Amino acid sequence: MxxxxxxxxxxxxxxxxxxxxxxxxFNRGLMDAPLKAAYVRALAGEVRSAGDGAxxxxxxxxxxxxxxxxxxxxxxxLAACREAFDLAPGAEVTLxxxxxxxxxxxxxxxxxxxxxxxxxxxxxLLDEELAxxxxxxxxxxxxxxxxxxxxxxxxxxxxxxxxxxxxxxxxCAASIGxxxxxxxxxxxxxxxxxxxxxxxxxxMARAGWSLAPDDDAAAMYLETLExxxxxxYEQYEISNVARPGKRxxxxxxxxxxxxxxxFGCGAHSTRAGCRWRNVAxxxxxxxxxxxGLPPVAERRRLTHEEQxxxxxxxxxxxxxxxxxEQVRQRYGVDVMARHGAALARFLEGGWLVxxxxxxxxxxxxxxxxxxxxxxxx
Numbered sequence: 001m002x003x004x005x006x007x008x009x010x011x012x013x014x015x016x017x018x019x020x021x022x023x024x025x026f027n028r029g030l031m032d033a034p035l036k037a038a039y040v041r042a043l044a045g046e047v048r049s050a051g052d053g054a055x056x057x058x059x060x061x062x063x064x065x066x067x068x069x070x071x072x073x074x075x076x077x078l079a080a081c082r083e084a085f086d087l088a089p090g091a092e093v094t095l096x097x098x099x100x101x102x103x104x105x106x107x108x109x110x111x112x113x114x115x116x117x118x119x120x121x122x123x124x125l126l127d128e129e130l131a132x133x134x135x136x137x138x139x140x141x142x143x144x145x146x147x148x149x150x151x152x153x154x155x156x157x158x159x160x161x162x163x164x165x166x167x168x169x170x171x172c173a174a175s176i177g178x179x180x181x182x183x184x185x186x187x188x189x190x191x192x193x194x195x196x197x198x199x200x201x202x203x204m205a206r207a208g209w210s211l212a213p214d215d216d217a218a219a220m221y222l223e224t225l226e227x228x229x230x231x232x233y234e235q236y237e238i239s240n241v242a243r244p245g246k247r248x249x250x251x252x253x254x255x256x257x258x259x260x261x262x263f264g265c266g267a268h269s270t271r272a273g274c275r276w277r278n279v280a281x282x283x284x285x286x287x288x289x290x291x292g293l294p295p296v297a298e299r300r301r302l303t304h305e306e307q308x309x310x311x312x313x314x315x316x317x318x319x320x321x322x323x324x325e326q327v328r329q330r331y332g333v334d335v336m337a338r339h340g341a342a343l344a345r346f347l348e349g350g351w352l353v354x355x356x357x358x359x360x361x362x363x364x365x366x367x368x369x370x371x372x373x374x375x376x377x
Contacts, residue, residue, distance in 0.1 A: 051084020071109025321360025
């Protein structure tokens with residue numbers, strides 16, 4: 001049920017980091033220069049072998065720390081994307097970066113290679129919070145990186161984490177205020193999610209750091225949105241705000257029932273009703289691609305109900321919500337006839353709104369998003 005007229009998004013995973021943050025659960029490993037060189041060759045090879053000339057209009061270098069790539073490595077990978085797919089001239093090309101890896105020369109190189117957007121992992125603008133997270137950069141270095149990227153003419157997105165260990169509402173407000181003073185085009189903010197095996201859990205226990213009460217976490221979220229509203233940003237997704245015209249086009253593919261191809265170790269793809277993921281281990285990935293084997297660990301065709309559930313679940317993350325007529329035309333399902341009874345309490349409680357043929361969460365309802373979305377899966 002792929003939208004044939006909607007271009008693909010291309011995701012390229014770069015698993016290398018100079019250090020491992022104590023909260024991270026992504027597929028990554030420590031920097032290894034020879035392995036990185038072999039990996040870039042394999043990654044370009046996988047892109048070329050998968051190419052079918054289909055139109056694409058976004059490329060996203062995620063990680064890991066993609067800013068550990070040299071400009072010529074980025075150029076090689078983007079050349080493979082252009083060779084394998086019909087990449088639009090105005091494509092959005094995003095590179096995730098850690099602030100300590102960003103300088104003027106690196107930015108010039110990445111932009112000359114084709115990068116149009118830098119996504120900076122700022123996380124906090126308070127030094128004590130960065131230290132608790134095991135980040136390598138300081139608040140001053142993060143501010144410098146945002147300034148350098150803006151001066152280079154790049155669209156800048158900044159990630160910020162809320163509900164950090166020992167963080168107060170005042171700390172959160174100070175961090176978001178300092179970030180907004182820097183004027184990035186786009187801001188993503190997330191409540192910290194502590195995974196069972198995260199080293200940060202043990203460090204919190206040893207140091208006596210605790211998370212603020214849930215009510216404070218909700219207040220941090222709502223107060224952050226009030227600050228971004230006042231600064232002229234538009235919220236377009238539960239955790240994302242942007243200046244007008246600066247929304248992340250790549251990530252919108254995930255939320256608007258689009259199609260994307262993921263390349264690299266552990267990367268996921270969804271296209272034409274099929275979903276697959278690559279092998280996670282970097283060395284094995286390089287070996288498989290080198291031997292001409294598809295590096296796929298698992299592939300399966302989604303049922304009609306799974307595709308519908310995904311479209312509803314992800315679509316509700318958007319401030320605009322779900323276009324019910326579009327869903328009916330694509331999936332042959334009347335959402336309110338099927339789910340109306342289960343959704344009634346959320347509508348009555350003011351967490352959900354049905355208006356002009358669209359079903360959307362209110363801002364207060366976004367705090368209960370998972371509970372509401374659970375109706376569809």
